[in-house]
Every structure is written in C-alpha cells, then in structure tokens.
Amino acid sequence: MNSNSEPTAYNNRLGLKGWIYAGKYTFERYLYLGHRLSGMGLIAYMVLHIIETANRMRGVEAWEGLMALFASWPFKIIEYLLFAAAVFHALNGVRLLLTELGFFLGRPKEPVYPYSSSIKRHRPLTYIVMTLAGLIIILGGSSLFFP
Amino acid sequence: MSDKITTPREITFRVRRFDPDADSAPHWSEYRLDVHDGMTVLEALHQLKAEQEPTLSWRSSCRMGVCGSCGMFINDLPQLACQTQVLHLGTDVVTIAPLPNYDNVKDLVPNLEPLIEKHAAVKPYIIYLDQMEIDSPTGEFLQTPDEREAFSQFTFCIKCGLCLAACPTVATDPLFLGPQALAQAYRYTADNRDCGMKERIEAIDIFHGPYQCHLAGACSQACPKGVDPAFGIQLLKRALVLDSMGFGKKKSSVAKVVPLADVVKAIEEFAPPPRTVGK
Amino acid sequence: MRETRLWSLHLLVIPIIAVLLGLHFAVMHYAPVFYGVSVEEARNFETMIERGRSVAQLVLYILLLAAGLYHGLYGLRGILRELPLTPALAKFVDGGILLFGLFIFALGAYVTWWTFSYKIGG
Numbered sequence: 001m002n003s004n005s006e007p008t009a010y011n012n013r014l015g016l017k018g019w020i021y022a023g024k025y026t027f028e029r030y031l032y033l034g035h036r037l038s039g040m041g042l043i044a045y046m047v048l049h050i051i052e053t054a055n056r057m058r059g060v061e062a063w064e065g066l067m068a069l070f071a072s073w074p075f076k077i078i079e080y081l082l083f084a085a086a087v088f089h090a091l092n093g094v095r096l097l098l099t100e101l102g103f104f105l106g107r108p109k110e111p112v113y114p115y116s117s118s119i120k121r122h123r124p125l126t127y128i129v130m131t132l133a134g135l136i137i138i139l140g141g142s143s144l145f146f147p
Numbered sequence: 148m149s150d151k152i153t154t155p156r157e158i159t160f161r162v163r164r165f166d167p168d169a170d171s172a173p174h175w176s177e178y179r180l181d182v183h184d185g186m187t188v189l190e191a192l193h194q195l196k197a198e199q200e201p202t203l204s205w206r207s208s209c210r211m212g213v214c215g216s217c218g219m220f221i222n223d224l225p226q227l228a229c230q231t232q233v234l235h236l237g238t239d240v241v242t243i244a245p246l247p248n249y250d251n252v253k254d255l256v257p258n259l260e261p262l263i264e265k266h267a268a269v270k271p272y273i274i275y276l277d278q279m280e281i282d283s284p285t286g287e288f289l290q291t292p293d294e295r296e297a298f299s300q301f302t303f304c305i306k307c308g309l310c311l312a313a314c315p316t317v318a319t320d321p322l323f324l325g326p327q328a329l330a331q332a333y334r335y336t337a338d339n340r341d342c343g344m345k346e347r348i349e350a351i352d353i354f355h356g357p358y359q360c361h362l363a364g365a366c367s368q369a370c371p372k373g374v375d376p377a378f379g380i381q382l383l384k385r386a387l388v389l390d391s392m393g394f395g396k397k398k399s400s401v402a403k404v405v406p407l408a409d410v411v412k413a414i415e416e417f418a419p420p421p422r423t424v425g426k
Numbered sequence: 427m428r429e430t431r432l433w434s435l436h437l438l439v440i441p442i443i444a445v446l447l448g449l450h451f452a453v454m455h456y457a458p459v460f461y462g463v464s465v466e467e468a469r470n471f472e473t474m475i476e477r478g479r480s481v482a483q484l485v486l487y488i489l490l491l492a493a494g495l496y497h498g499l500y501g502l503r504g505i506l507r508e509l510p511l512t513p514a515l516a517k518f519v520d521g522g523i524l525l526f527g528l529f530i531f532a533l534g535a536y537v538t539w540w541t542f543s544y545k546i547g548g
Contacts, residue, residue, distance in 0.1 A: 009250035009258055010165050010173055018248070018318020023223050025313065025365045032315065032363035036505065043498035050491070050534040057540055060471045067469045090444070097437060099362055102385035108300040108337075111373025118378035119364035320508040348428070354507055354516075358433045384433075391430045 038085035155181035215307030274343025301334035310366035326366035330379030478541030
C-alpha cells in the first residue's frame with residue numbers, strides 16, 4: 001500500500017434499513033415505522049383522491065363510471081386498508097401530539113438503576129390509543145366496509 | 148451462594164472484522180470461548196485477543212460504564228461491552244459489530260467525531276446575561292434543588308454515542324443533530340443560569356434539529372446511563388414552541404449572583420446537624 | 427422561517443383535519459345515518475353536485491384541502507429531506523413539494539368551486 005494514502009474507513013450507516021428494520025427495539029420503534037408508512041399512504045391517497053374526484057368536470061358518465069369502479073371488491077379492500085391506515089395514523093398521532101409537546105412523559109429526575117424512561121412512562125397512553133385503534137379498525141371498519 | 152456459580156459455558160463469538168489497509172468490506176470471524184458467570188463482553192474480547200486473535204481491535208478504557216468508549220452493536224443492540232454480561236444475553240452465539248451509523252475505522256472501532264462535532268454545535272455551556280460575570284465571577288449563582296432537578300438527568304451523558312447508533316433518523320440523515328446533542332441543548336436551555344436560547348436557536352431551530360425526532364424511543368432504550376435523550380428532545384420542542392410564541396424564559400427566572408462575601412458568611416454560620424452515630 | 431413555526435403549524439392544523447375529515451367521512455360512509463340515503467346514492471352525480479352547491483361545503487372543503495395538504499406534505503418533505511441529499515437536492519425537494527402542494531391545492535379548490543357554481547340542467 002502507498003504510505004501516503006490514508007486508510008479508508010468503512011461507511012457503516014444503516015441507511016433505509018435503519019428506518020424499516022426495528023429489530024429488538026421498543027414497541028414505539030415499530031409505531032414510528034407504522035406512522036411513517038401510513039402517513040405516506042395517506043398523502044398519496046389524498047393527492048390521487050383530489051385528481052380522481054376532479055373527473056366530475058368530465059360529466060355524469062365519467063363520474064358514474066368511476067364510482068362503479070370504486071364499488072368493486074379490489075377497491076373496497078384498498079379502501080379498508082386506507083381506513084385502517086387513517087385510524088392508526090390519527091390515534092398514534094394523538095399520542096405523538098401530546099408527547100412531542102412534553103405531556104405524559106413525567107418529570108426529569110436523577111437516573112437511578114433500574115432506569116425509568118419517558119417511553120415507559122407514557123406506555124399506558126400508548127396501549128390505550130393502540131387498543132382503540134385496533135377496536136375501531138376491526139369492529140368499526142369491518143361493519144362499515146363489509147356489512 | 149455456591150449455587151450461583153455456574154460451570155463455564157462455551158459461547159461462540161461472531162465478531163465483525165475490518166482492516167482498512169487490507170479489506171474493502173468487513174467480514175465475520177468466529178471464535179469460541181469458555182465463559183464464566185459474570186464475564187462481560189469486554190472481558191471476553193480481552194481474553195480472545197490474548198489467547199486467539201492478537202490483531203482484534205476495539206476501543207475501551209474504564210471497564211465500568213463511565214468513560215463511554217466501548218460502545219458496540221452486541222446481539223443487534225447498541226450496548227457498552229463493559230456493562231454487558233455475556234451469559235445475560237442468553238444466546239450461545241454472540242454477535243459483536245461496530246456501532247452502526249458511524250464510519251468504521253477498524254474492527255469494532257467507530258469514528259465518533261460526528262458525535263463530538265454535533266455536541267459542540269449546540270453550544271453546550273452556560274451562556275449568561277453578563278459575560279463579565281462568567282469571565283470574572285463576583286459571586287455564586289443561586290440555584291434551588293428543584294431548579295437543578297429540571298436538567299440534572301441530562302448531565303449524566305457520557306458521550307458514548309449509543310443513542311446515535313440506535314436512532315433511525317441518523318441512519319439516513321448525516322446532518323441530523325441527533326439525540327445526544329439535542330438532549331444537551333435542552334440540558335443547558337433548562338438551566339436557570341443559562342440565557343442562551345437566542346444563540347442556541349441558530350444551531351438547533353433548523354430542519355436537522357429536534358423535529359426530525361419522531362419519538363421512536365430507541366435512543367432512550369440504548370442509553371446506558373438513564374439519560375433518556377428522547378425525553379430531553381421532546382422537552383426541547385416544547386421550549387422552542389413556547390419561545391416562538393413569546394413565552395420563553397423570563398428574565399426574572401434567571402439565576403441571581405450571590406456576592407461571594409454572603410456565601411462565605413452563610414458557610415461560617417452553617418451549623419452541621421447533630422451527630423447520630425458515635426456519640 | 428424557523429423550523430419551529432413550520433412544525434407548529436403542522437400540529438395546529440390537526441384539529442381542523444380531525445373535524446372536517448370526520449365530517450367528510452360521515453357524509454360519504456354514514457349517509458344512511460345522517461342523510462337517510464344509501465352510500466351508493468350519496469356518491470351519485472346529482473347528490474354530489476347538490477351537496478357541493480352550499481357555501482359551507484365550499485369553505486369547509488377548501489379549508490380541509492389546505493390543512494390536509496399542508497400536514498401531509500410537511501410530513502412527506504420531512505421523510506424526503508431525511509435522506510442523504512446534497513444541498514441543491516434538498517432545496518429542490520423543498521421547492522418541489524411547495525410547488526406540488528400549491529398545484530394540487532389549486533386543482534382541488536377549482537373543482538370545489540366548479541361544483542359550487544354548477545348549474546343543474548345548464
């Protein structure tokens with residue numbers, strides 16, 4: 001090796017795997033992933049929804065044809081998935097709205113082993129919103145979309 | 148107590164190796180070692196180096212969770228090697244890799260320079276109203292135990308960098324200030340001696356600041372000292388929002404300087420409590 | 427602008443989205459309960475136009491459009507900007523998202539206005 005050249009370090013940044021793979025981390029780490037994925041799904045849907053409903057300007061036939069397409073089974077399933085994403089995003093969003101403004105996290109205090117953390121302290125809130133989300137998605141959603 | 152002493156158990160250590168002079172990418176090597184109850188990962192590495200692989204490299208110093216040098220990715224979690232007991236991991240194969248999200252210098256050695264640079268960027272020191280008082284103090288600052296408790300948790304940071312290795316935002320965003328620096332920004336902002344919010348805002352109220360924390364909580368799980376950086380970041384967000392709305396720290400709540408003569412007088416007048424032992 | 431202001435605004439629009447999206451959802455999916463018409467009827471052209479001709483609907487839908495797009499696109503910008511981008515690409519993402527948001531908002535607002543001013547039989 002040329003003695004003048006600097007040995008190169010290996011780039012050990014996780015990249016997108018660091019977003020997607022939650023591994024052995026906490027439950028909230030999985031919720032982070034869910035919030036991100038549901039958010040991307042919802043904004044994509046919102047944009048498509050705006051473009052798709054603009055079809056009304058092409059007249060009655062175009063509109064009715066589109067509505068008939070959305071009444072079909074594959075679209076019903078997609079609609080249900082969107083509903084589930086919206087409910088999850090909204091209820092997890094309530095948790096994030098409160099905690100990111102410092103509520104439900106307790107007060108700072110000197111760490112004494114075994115350590116407590118703000119993540120553990122707000123876990124009752126996490127479980128409440130996630131149970132609610134699950135109930136709404138399973139009970140509310142199924143009766144709404146698949147009566 | 149003899150029932151607590153176990154016979155040694157053979158553990159396989161899968162260690163990620165990288166030699167920048169010879170390798171273009173890391174590779175895994177396996178070593179077997181008899182592990183006793185209570186043996187830490189750091190002790191196991193020392194024994195492997197002494198008996199099997201003299202070229203094995205890592206960084207460590209104090210052996211007791213104080214210096215923050217031996218952070219490693221042990222069984223897929225960032226942990227201090229000196230505080231992690233091998234048999235507590237509960238697996239026959241223990242994988243040890245360098246901390247993710249840092250450049251890998253050699254074997255298990257990460258380059259922690261970005262951590263230190265980000266720490267320095269948030270102005271991690273007291274910025275007082277009157278710089279003269281800092282340069283030539285005329286007395287001592289008044290601070291109640293409650294005022295100290297507001298930030299003392301965050302002073303326990305040992306800058307081991309485990310939180311950045313756990314953070315999903317740091318995984319893609321090299322410019323994100325990260326949990327360590329942001330928690331330290333809060334530590335100083337919350338200190339009643341500090342008036343540096345205006346100056347600190349330049350460094351932290353940016354895209355790559357606290358709002359790229361989405362409360363995944365991985366940093367607080369990884370922190371070996373119970374600093375809970377995620378908590379500090381959320382409190383920092385609240386402080387910044389209040390400040391942007393004009394509800395920032397009031398001048399009346401900033402620590403007063405107590406003249407040195409008064410402090411000396413108070414110490415002289417201080418009477419210790421009566422002895423309770425050895426009467 | 428300070429990131430705090432952009433972030434705070436993305437929180438402030440949450441109550442608007444919650445109320446208006448709830449209403450939108452109720453109108454579209456709970457039509458039998460609220461309007462006494464079936465879901466299919468609620469979606470047909472004439473009912474949709476009839477609903478769209480009220481001032482309240484015009485104002486509320488434009489508000490929902492603005493709030494929803496701001497919240498969603500602020501989130502998307504956050505995700506994209508967390509990728510390792512060059513400063514030029516980061517600026518492009520910021521500008522691109524802003525222009526895209528304005529375009530989609532303009533389209534949605536125009537369609538809402540078109541529905542409001544639609545003359546039945548005309």
